[in-house]
Amino acid sequence: MLCKKLSPYLPCPEVFVTPPLTISHQVALCLYKIASCAEYRVVGDVFGVHKSTVHKYFHLVINAILQLRAEYLYFPKLEEAKTIAIAFQKITNIPNIIGAIDGTHIPILPPSDGYQDYVNRKGWPSIVMQAVVDNNYIFRDVSIKFPGSTHDATVFRESGLYKYSSQMIPNYYTDVNGMQTPMMLIGDPAYPLLPWLMKPYTGHLEPEEESFNCYLSSGRIVVENAFDSSLVFEDPLGNGTQITLDDGDSL
Known part of the structure; x- marks a missing residue:
């Protein structure tokens, strides 16, 4: 299926001499x-081609995959959003949740210029990825453009999601004890509290607030699971160590 989808975007024989x-x-x-x-050399050995060939086709296929993003990476429309909200409500007892948002870190080999900008709070270089995931662990929105030292709140405020939220999040309200509750996302305390973004209570909490946080956390776990906290990567700096991902905040 993937080959069929990508074939219109990949090179034909007449493009090359060989x-x-x-x-x-x-x-x-x-x-x-x-x-x-x-490494390209290792992949080339596996497939019986030169590392330069691996480099060329790797980027060609990646660029072809990006052509499919509108088909597979999109925010739910109203009817689908209602179905997602019902599923989240069964988990959290909170109405109108249509996704969970969080950030993670993609290990990279950073440029020498501005190296420190890419070093995250765990001490290794990365690019920050912000993602929204629905109840089925399906990615609905992704933003990847900031170096690892950038705070999640800054990544959020510079994302297309924040800038175009009124166009992306369906305009639908549910009455809860006389209050009109919009469709919304849920995030951790790093995110701002907005009409369409719910976060946990912080500071000294009353029992009711602690209970609310527990229910909210039960919904946020989908994005942490989607990042897969059990993955282990080789150190991109190549010094023989490994980077183990934990708590869903690094990938």
């Missing part, structure tokens, strides 16, 4: 690279 790899070969090579995080 025949290109088959579509399935190109896609397999790219998926192996993504899954293993191996």
